[in-house]
Amino acid sequence: MATLDQRVQSVFQEVFDEEDLELTDETSARTLANWDSFAQVKLIVGLEEEFDVKFTTDEVATLSNVGDLKGAIRAKGVA
Amino acid sequence: LVDLVVQSAEIAELTSGSVDPDLIRDIFRFAKRNKRQADALLGSFDRRASPTTQWLEAALLEAAGKNKESAEVLNALTDLSWGEERALRLLAVARNQELAGNHQEACQAAGSAARVASSLRTMTAIEKFINELGNNSPIPAKRHCKIGVVGSATLDLRIPALRACCFSWGIDAEIYNGPFQQFMQEILDPSSGLAAFQPDIVIIAVDWRALTLPEESGDPDALVAEKLGLFRQLWEQCRDRLGANVIQHNFEIPEIDPLGRLSASLAGGRASVLQKLNMALEQAANEMSSVGILDLNQIASLYGKQRWNDEVLWQAAKQYPATDAIPGLVRQEAAIARASLGLTSKCVVLDLDNTLWGGVIGEDGLGGIKLGGSAAGESYVAFQKYLLALQRRGIILAVCSKNNEADAKSPFLQHPEMVLKLDDISLFVANWKAKDENLRDIAATLNIGLDSMVFVDDNPVERNLVRQLIPELEVPEMPSEPAHYAAALHRSQCFEAWSLTSDDRHRASAYRENVLRREQQAASGNVDDYLASLEMQVELRSFDQANLARVVQLINKTNQFNLTTRRITEPECASLMGRTDCYTQFMRLKDRFGDNGITGILIAFIEDDSLRIDNWLISCRVLGRRVEDAMLGTALEHAVSRGCRWVTGEFIPTAKNAQVREIYLKFGFDPVTEDPDGRRIFRFDNEKYQPLVPTWMKIV
Numbered sequence: 001m002a003t004l005d006q007r008v009q010s011v012f013q014e015v016f017d018e019e020d021l022e023l024t025d026e027t028s029a030r031t032l033a034n035w036d037s038f039a040q041v042k043l044i045v046g047l048e049e050e051f052d053v054k055f056t057t058d059e060v061a062t063l064s065n066v067g068d069l070k071g072a073i074r075a076k077g078v079a
Numbered sequence: 080l081v082d083l084v085v086q087s088a089e090i091a092e093l094t095s096g097s098v099d100p101d102l103i104r105d106i107f108r109f110a111k112r113n114k115r116q117a118d119a120l121l122g123s124f125d126r127r128a129s130p131t132t133q134w135l136e137a138a139l140l141e142a143a144g145k146n147k148e149s150a151e152v153l154n155a156l157t158d159l160s161w162g163e164e165r166a167l168r169l170l171a172v173a174r175n176q177e178l179a180g181n182h183q184e185a186c187q188a189a190g191s192a193a194r195v196a197s198s199l200r201t202m203t204a205i206e207k208f209i210n211e212l213g214n215n216s217p218i219p220a221k222r223h224c225k226i227g228v229v230g231s232a233t234l235d236l237r238i239p240a241l242r243a244c245c246f247s248w249g250i251d252a253e254i255y256n257g258p259f260q261q262f263m264q265e266i267l268d269p270s271s272g273l274a275a276f277q278p279d280i281v282i283i284a285v286d287w288r289a290l291t292l293p294e295e296s297g298d299p300d301a302l303v304a305e306k307l308g309l310f311r312q313l314w315e316q317c318r319d320r321l322g323a324n325v326i327q328h329n330f331e332i333p334e335i336d337p338l339g340r341l342s343a344s345l346a347g348g349r350a351s352v353l354q355k356l357n358m359a360l361e362q363a364a365n366e367m368s369s370v371g372i373l374d375l376n377q378i379a380s381l382y383g384k385q386r387w388n389d390e391v392l393w394q395a396a397k398q399y400p401a402t403d404a405i406p407g408l409v410r411q412e413a414a415i416a417r418a419s420l421g422l423t424s425k426c427v428v429l430d431l432d433n434t435l436w437g438g439v440i441g442e443d444g445l446g447g448i449k450l451g452g453s454a455a456g457e458s459y460v461a462f463q464k465y466l467l468a469l470q471r472r473g474i475i476l477a478v479c480s481k482n483n484e485a486d487a488k489s490p491f492l493q494h495p496e497m498v499l500k501l502d503d504i505s506l507f508v509a510n511w512k513a514k515d516e517n518l519r520d521i522a523a524t525l526n527i528g529l530d531s532m533v534f535v536d537d538n539p540v541e542r543n544l545v546r547q548l549i550p551e552l553e554v555p556e557m558p559s560e561p562a563h564y565a566a567a568l569h570r571s572q573c574f575e576a577w578s579l580t581s582d583d584r585h586r587a588s589a590y591r592e593n594v595l596r597r598e599q600q601a602a603s604g605n606v607d608d609y610l611a612s613l614e615m616q617v618e619l620r621s622f623d624q625a626n627l628a629r630v631v632q633l634i635n636k637t638n639q640f641n642l643t644t645r646r647i648t649e650p651e652c653a654s655l656m657g658r659t660d661c662y663t664q665f666m667r668l669k670d671r672f673g674d675n676g677i678t679g680i681l682i683a684f685i686e687d688d689s690l691r692i693d694n695w696l697i698s699c700r701v702l703g704r705r706v707e708d709a710m711l712g713t714a715l716e717h718a719v720s721r722g723c724r725w726v727t728g729e730f731i732p733t734a735k736n737a738q739v740r741e742i743y744l745k746f747g748f749d750p751v752t753e754d755p756d757g758r759r760i761f762r763f764d765n766e767k768y769q770p771l772v773p774t775w776m777k778i779v
């Protein structure tokens with residue numbers, strides 16, 4: 001089965017429509033040009049669906065790099 | 080790794096009975112990551128051991144670039160499920176067909192995938208693929224249509240899903256997404272993006288929060304009137320300036336309200352005001368035929384109001400409704416858009432055994448079939464009542480059954496619990512031929528397109544077979560439980576209509592009358608004698624307000640006898656009335672068997688010394704009655720009386736109008752030009768004018 005890293009990566013690939021997009025934990029709204037507020041919503045919706053979790057209003061507004069997003073997902077009990 | 084996939088896949092399949100959409104996505108990702116070893120991996124497991132391994136095989140074949148093989152494996156998946164699993168399979172088929180060079184099949188599969196997709200994620204993926212299809216080569220579509228969506232919340236997420244849903248009905252929609260919250264400016268400002276886009280349809284998706292209603296209002300009637308006035312102004316602008324139809328969302332009556340149930344019982348309570356406003360919108364829309372209301376409050380209720388709102392995404396991104404609720408909403412938008420384009424299905428073709436009654440009439444006999452009298456029997460009675468009501472509103476009923484004709488008809492003639500009688504069925508076909516063959520015959524006999532027919536059969540194997548053999552036919556998925564039949568047919572949205580004209584209500588009997596006419600024709604030998612014996616009265620009149628809705632409906636749905644297939648919206652059509660350079664004509668045909676209603680349209684413009692026929696069409700219902708002679712003859716007469724030297728005719732080819740390619744030649748027009756794309760221009764010299772109308776035909 002796919003790992004958490006792979007699953008996050010494929011959600012990003014789907015949202016940014018880039019098949020070969022490679023992520024690191026440091027990838028952020030600053031380093032990814034298309035990561036705007038609409039992409040943020042699509043990422044949140046995509047990750048919520050992929051991992052069957054819900055983010056808080058605060059997380060939606062503040063999580064802006066891959067490492068933090070993964071951390072939040074893990075904190076919700078996803079391995 | 081493959082072992083793991085195969086193993087975990089099989090466990091998942093065993094526990095849930097079908098293949099989980101998440102697992103399908105995992106399998107494709109796995110195949111993509113292991114593209115280079117795809118061939119080796121393909122040899123390392125038992126390919127057809129289970130549906131899951133079949134998915135794995137298809138995914139690896141796709142990764143290895145063997146697209147034709149992959150599509151074959153996917154098509155061979157015995158998939159009787161509905162929903163996501165089927166959508167993902169059809170999308171994968173479409174992807175592989177396109178890569179294998181089968182564009183037509185790819186488009187067909189993508190459309191079918193969009194029809195069954197139930198998640199926003201899959202709808203979005205399908206839309207992305209449709210865009211790729213369009214970039215490769217033109218996508219075949221029944222209609223192209225420009226839809227402008229304006230509203231008060233974030234609309235971005237729903238736009239791709241709306242486009243996918245439109246595509247599932249054969250509509251290639253170009254969609255304009257209005258800037259956030261600017262629905263007023265977009266419609267009122269002549270220099271707005273919406274105005275520049277020139278939409279055919281404007282969807283006004285304003286949510287209840289944007290109305291800024293107080294929890295309790297002191298003067299609720301004035302408040303309702305004010306809000307109604309605002310929307311009516313927007314509708315009029317859309318009609319008069321943009322020439323566009325409007326799909327107006329009504330308003331959710333929200334769950335959370337400080338007044339609780341009193342909000343609906345106090346005259347000024349917010350719930351009460353919203354209810355009144357929703358009712359007022361329906362009434363106002365009924366008076367304006369360019370507007371259709373989308374019952375958003377009902378859609379929210381069906382989805383579940385507690386889940387309809389995602390308060391977090393509302394606060395963070397002004398997303399409304401919750402993303403999971405979007406598919407149901409856009410599905411309804413697309414169904415109404417389809418209706419406004421005149422694509423509403425016209426006919427239900429019914430199987431008999433286990434569809435209209437329980438059991439098999441040929442084996443169980445009249446006393447053995449289940450119909451009324453028991454819980455199961457009552458389900459079939461209820462379904463028949465629903466069908467009869469459909470027939471009363473103008474949907475044609477036909478029967479297509481594998482049976483001996485006498486057996487098949489016996490319940491209609493003798494069973495006391497039958498709701499449907501033989502008179503309600505416009506065409507009854509019972510024999511042992513293949514269903515697809517019979518369905519084609521039914522379409523030909525009723526003279527309607529296969530894409531206007533809906534086939535209802537309880538047998539999943541028949542359904543899937545017919546879907547494969549006649550992809551343009553609508554075949555709703557029927558549940559195994561007959562108590563749910565009516566719901567399944569209703570939820571297919573095939574019969575969602577823009578308006579109901581008196582012609583619609585009369586249609587079912589009109590088709591029966593046609594059967595009687597055919598019998599009369601068999602009795603008299605010569606065609607002209609027969610036509611004369613019908614005592615036809617042809618009424619030819621200019622367009623008027625009272626008949627506008629029917630005129631527009633006819634213009635937008637007639638395909639076969641249609642010279643130019645120029646579709647126009649109601650506002651555009653209304654603007655023709657009263658123009659001195661425009662000659663409009665609608666034709667209504669009555670005869671001794673009944674009134675066929677308005678069944679022909681002709682629009683022409685006087686340009687210099689010539690009358691140019693811009694639009695000419697006749698409903699297939701009255702073809703072969705020489706009404707075309709009456710219509711064209713009267714138009715020529717008009718041209719002469721206006722002093723025109725010439726009458727110009729035009730033919731633009733479509734997939735369906737080959738029968739009228741030469742029609743102008745028959746009436747003495749001369750060919751002038753023919754373009755490489757088949758468009759032809761003809762011209763009639765009025766000096767040759769002679770009355771065309773047959774003597775036995777009475778013009779009123």
